[in-house]
Amino acid sequence: MTAQPQFAVVGHPNKGKSSIVSTLSHDDSVQVGRQPGTTTHCHSYPLKVDGEVLYTLIDTPGFQRARSAWAWLQSHASSADRHPEVVRSFLDEHAEGRSFPEEVELLRPIMEGAGILYVVDGSVPYGGEYEAEMEILRWTGQPRLALINPIGEADHVDAWRSALGQYFSVVRVFDAVTADFNKRIELLRAFGQLEEAWRQPLQRAVDSLVADRQRRREAAARAVAETIAEMLTLEVEKTIGVHDDPSPVKKQLLAEYQRRLIELEKRARQAVEKIYDHNTLERTETALAALEAQDLFSAESWRVFGLTRLQLGGLGALGGAAAGGAIDVALGGASFLLGALIGGGVGAAGTIMAAHRLVDVKLLEISLGRRRLVVGPTRNRNFPHVVLGRARLHHALIAGRAHAHRGALAVDEQAKQMLSELSGSERKRLERAFGRVRGGREPSVAARELAETLALTFERDAP
């Protein structure tokens, strides 16, 4: 048995081995594809905590000639106690040959002490062709756990559970694509059931992963808080002559102001995705593209994430122009991302949140007959709540997203429901933090305080 637990993820080709590894190792660079033979060599994914390896996942090639290998083993067997020895002989004899390259590659780490994570697809029917490989794995004598990974929609989990139960001491259903953080942690704990000696390092690994999760959450909260602070203090300005018409410049500055806000939001999102190690998210499909299409100024964003008149009243924020924009858009009851919004024309048609309602434009006299046109900072009370709502949704989707998921993010009504409503006291705390950012001489201090509040909200959104 190796000093630190190792787990060889084995199985038929294309049954989600690499997806399991990708999700458990938080590594979206793991090759996941439909073509069999994507993985041709073993690849180690050690979990290191401050350089110390607590366990290692080994992604292996799939079985290719299991029946022939099994026939070889049977032909060399004498008694059950010699089965592992026969498997070793198999490795010795075929180490250099070309008959069983995949079987040799995948069995080697197992015979060196790795535990077995056998992966099957629970969405396809069980077949007898799996029995040879399960027999081989049984002959290795190593601790074994079977994972039913339902790749498709059909449900054959019961049949699989029944068959696997005859070969494996622990059988679990684990969807690599949808598994959230807690499910991944549960699975790690299940690995500990395989071998008493593995429990302690695996428990340490679990503790470290939970702490690391917290670190990421706080980092995401800081990134969002600093962005909100920047947005709330953003100003764009231009100097014009005393006789110049300010109208075209004003329009230009408002557009620039909007662009900068959108850019800031985008930057924060990228930071959050990086924090959670999602480096290859696709944006080509409708889902995340839709969240981006519904930019900060879209009516839908304000309708969904802005506070209602009543909520603003509760914060003492109503009155004057401050909440003007909010009142205008908070009346609708439409749900987030109706089908029509995803289609074309949303960007333009939906942008009814005119910038002039969001921000004041000041024309200041300066020396030598020149004037300065200043747009911002925004005093709209609803604005930071809209930014925050969008950031919460994005964070919840990213933090809950498994790394094997390579499709686009789904931002829909259901996703919206991922976010629990903020309580009145939470809103007030946030409002105070926004106020400090706006009014304080040191918004970075206020941003830190805001980040601390946000981290708690994020924890509830994506535990």
Add this chain to the structure above:
Amino acid sequence: MGIRSQPTLGHLFDLSQQLREDSEASDASLRHRDRPIGRELKALESRPAAQILSWLRRIRDESDRPSGNRLHRLHGLGLLVLALAGALVGWGAAAVIFNYDGTHPVNVIHVLAFFVFLQLLLLLFFALSTLPAGAIRWVPGMRALRESFELVSPGRLQRLFTRYLPAGYRDTASSLLGKGLAHQRLYGAVDRWITVHSSQVFAVFFHVGALASVLYLVAFSDLAFAWSTTLQLESADLRRWTDLLSAPWASFFPDARPSAELIETTRYFRLQEGSFPAVVSPVGLGGWWPFLVMCMAVYGLLPRLLTWLVARARLRGALRRSFRNLPGTGDLLARLNSELVESHAENPDDDDRMQDTHADEARLATTVGGQRAVIVDWSEAASDHDKASDWLAHAAGLGAEHWHSAGGTRTPEQDQEVISAAAKEQKDSSVLILVKAWEPPMAEILDFLRALRRETKRERMLLVAPVGRDASGALVSADPDDLKVWQQSIGRVADPWLRLLQLGGNA
């Protein structure tokens, strides 16, 4: 030895520069760099400023960028220049006010007005201008007053001073001042307290210079003092004032408290005959100086020393706050104090993990090209051969000649028997191999196809037909994605008479 936790202006500059550079680097590389340092500095985890300072020292030691140090020295130099300027101005002011050319005596009222009352008034303004921003909001005109004071503050001379520095120093200074302007809100408090602190340094040395000047004049010239004012001020009134002013030291320094006689006898009127009261002795004329020196020390220098200490403490506080709250310090502290958890591939780029999957795809057939075929059921793709025959007749107009079963739970020897039998039967008809479309094409089916080809003539058509199953288990046409996978894999056999058969329709 205690760990220093008070950052200087130089440290703030270095930290800001370092964090800006770090924002361009990958999180992984930063965590690898910082976590080992963090483990060594674990004892400082509860003292963030000290921990960041120690980290900064290590990071900056490794690089050759002395900008912060240079800035710190520059700030010190600026303060020295201000101190010298203050001392010179103080000396000059005292020399003017205490000027005695033998004709007109030094007017005590002038001295008190300039070195006591004006200073107290300035102190009052200073106190008001240092009120917290929240308090200022409620005092009408305070903001304007503060801004105007900051405009005329001698501390601003530091900015002017930077213009005349050597190039290396000038760049450093302007980058910080530039930062101060560009990020007024970020460094605003530091910037403001630098100005206030510098002003207090100037003021302290102004009073030191003035006192030194007075003492010099007292020591090396013969000053004559008198008092005179156009205000309705009687000797008794002045006496009350001087008693009040000298109260702090009267008990231990009685000579520095003007007597009634001195006050009475040193009053003079410019329109009087002669310059001085004739009855006063030369000793009496000089009797004021201990009182005036004490007034300058107690009401000028001492409060300024106190305001300097306050300004210094506030500057240090502002530096600490800015240092602790620069954007990026939260991430830095997390990098230092959180375990470095890594779970990525050890050698992600070290091999051929992607096989060449771009072999030519197998040619696609949609008909069998005959009425009959030898059927091989691979791995129980068709569990019920009778129903499967009906489906094949419906889907491909095919009548199955013979059914053979291979793969799945059968042994390789049994596969070989199937190959031999299929090779011998109906040599002119095709061999159709039914496979489960949802299962990936593995090496063993490719081995089977190659072996079958070896035993049949080269032109005999081998057709691989992936089939799907519906919820009831009946055969259906394969999913196009699965077909694509099979087509690519079958293509790897590179057999021109091996085709992928696409079957349509339900059983």
